[in-house]
Amino acid sequence: MNAVNKNELIGRKASAYAPASTGNVSVGFDLLGAALVRIDQQPLGDTVHVEFSQQDEMINSGEFAHVCPTDKMQNLAWIAYVLFRSKLSNSDEYPAVKMELVKSLPVGSGLGSSACSVVASLTALNRLFELPYTDQALLTLMGEVEAGASGDLHYDNVAPSYFGGLQLMSPHESAPVINLPNPDSWYWVVAFPGFSLPTKEAREVLPKQVDKSVAIYNAQYLSAFVAYLYQGEQTLAAKTIKDVIAEPYRADLIAGFKSSKQHLLEQGALAVGISGAGPTLFALTSDLAQAEKYKNYLEQNYIQQEENQANKGFVHICQCAIQGAKDIELSN
Numbered sequence: 001m002n003a004v005n006k007n008e009l010i011g012r013k014a015s016a017y018a019p020a021s022t023g024n025v026s027v028g029f030d031l032l033g034a035a036l037v038r039i040d041q042q043p044l045g046d047t048v049h050v051e052f053s054q055q056d057e058m059i060n061s062g063e064f065a066h067v068c069p070t071d072k073m074q075n076l077a078w079i080a081y082v083l084f085r086s087k088l089s090n091s092d093e094y095p096a097v098k099m100e101l102v103k104s105l106p107v108g109s110g111l112g113s114s115a116c117s118v119v120a121s122l123t124a125l126n127r128l129f130e131l132p133y134t135d136q137a138l139l140t141l142m143g144e145v146e147a148g149a150s151g152d153l154h155y156d157n158v159a160p161s162y163f164g165g166l167q168l169m170s171p172h173e174s175a176p177v178i179n180l181p182n183p184d185s186w187y188w189v190v191a192f193p194g195f196s197l198p199t200k201e202a203r204e205v206l207p208k209q210v211d212k213s214v215a216i217y218n219a220q221y222l223s224a225f226v227a228y229l230y231q232g233e234q235t236l237a238a239k240t241i242k243d244v245i246a247e248p249y250r251a252d253l254i255a256g257f258k259s260s261k262q263h264l265l266e267q268g269a270l271a272v273g274i275s276g277a278g279p280t281l282f283a284l285t286s287d288l289a290q291a292e293k294y295k296n297y298l299e300q301n302y303i304q305q306e307e308n309q310a311n312k313g314f315v316h317i318c319q320c321a322i323q324g325a326k327d328i329e330l331s332n
């Protein structure tokens with residue numbers, strides 16, 4: 001491409017919205033994740049707008065812009081862009097990029113906030129550059145950037161945020177994710193208490209090895225969960241959600257988690273667990289009226305009410321989002 005054509009690209013725009021996700025879903029540590037959509041259809045995720053421009057530029061906007069690093073080289077959305085570009089064989093043929101990250105999720109929340117920025121950024125860029133990367137290549141880039149933030153490679157946030165649905169990571173590189181049947185009868189009540197728990201920190205408390213009995217329980221719960229979903233037994237599947245790997249070590253890091261979990265299970269919740277690495281709690285029910293009750297309870301009892309918090313807590317009723325960033329089209 002010659003210089004004139006390069007200039008002609010200036011002003012071309014693309015955008016992407018990446019939904020929040022809940023990693024692990026308790027029963028599949030680092031292997032299972034669900035994309036989330038609020039039932040009131042309000043956004044719960046990040047949006048990225050990109051545009052070919054004369055010079056590189058990055059701006060943060062949105063409700064949680066204040067929690068984003070101001071130095072663009074520290075911002076995962078921009079780090080993703082640098083990696084995206086570094087692996088393009090014809091990178092020199094394209095102009096600079098102006099990026100706006102509309103940050104709608106708190107950081108260190110357990111809702112895949114870092115993944116949202118990475119997925120929205122790479123999806124928007126792939127559109128802007130006219131799809132140089134396949135889904136699989138893009139997923140690999142997403143995993144690489146996410147690993148830089150959390151300390152370990154795990155796809156359980158980026159995969160659902162990009163593809164939507166309830167995604168199980170496959171051991172086969174050629175088909176890295178399995179889209180499980182969508183548990184459409186479930187309402188996910190997600191409560192972010194208003195304080196952050198960095199994923200890196202929540203991974204450091206986990207033991208490096210697990211007992212044989214724990215490995216067997218984990219295999220039993222996860223395999224039964226998947227089998228029930230394929231049998232259409234969504235309630236049984238939800239009741240099979242149990243975390244024997246991370247929750248025993250992380251629960252004490254999250255003020256109010258144990259008491260809220262006990263209360264919600266007594267009220268009939270199908271499952272209650274830590275969303276991702278926490279501190280967000282999720283509770284499942286197939287009854288919307290119950291979901292509203294859990295929401296009220298969590299607003300009163302799980303959300304931290306202190307003044308001067310950097311983040312405000314929130315509780316939302318969600319469902320598993322069918323669409324991820326890949327299929328959500330935004331008008332610029």
Ligand SMILES: Nc1ncnc2c1ncn2[C@@H]1O[C@H](COP(=O)(O)OP(=O)(O)O)[C@@H](O)[C@H]1O
Pocket residue numbers: 067068069074075076077101106107108109110111112113114115117149150197198199200276277
């Ligand atoms: N755009 C971004 N969105 C979220 N986190 C970001 C972003 N850019 C840089 N970061 C940094 O990456 C780290 C993400 O923390 P992490 O606990 O993994 O978040 P989460 O669990 O919410 O995904 C934080 O140190 C945060 O400051």
Ligand SMILES: N[C@@H](CCOP(=O)(O)O)C(=O)O
Pocket residue numbers: 021023024029030031108109110111112113114150154156157199202203246275276277278
């Ligand atoms: N599998 C990861 C999930 C981290 O999710 P996040 O939303 O807290 O970043 C883990 O449990 O560490």
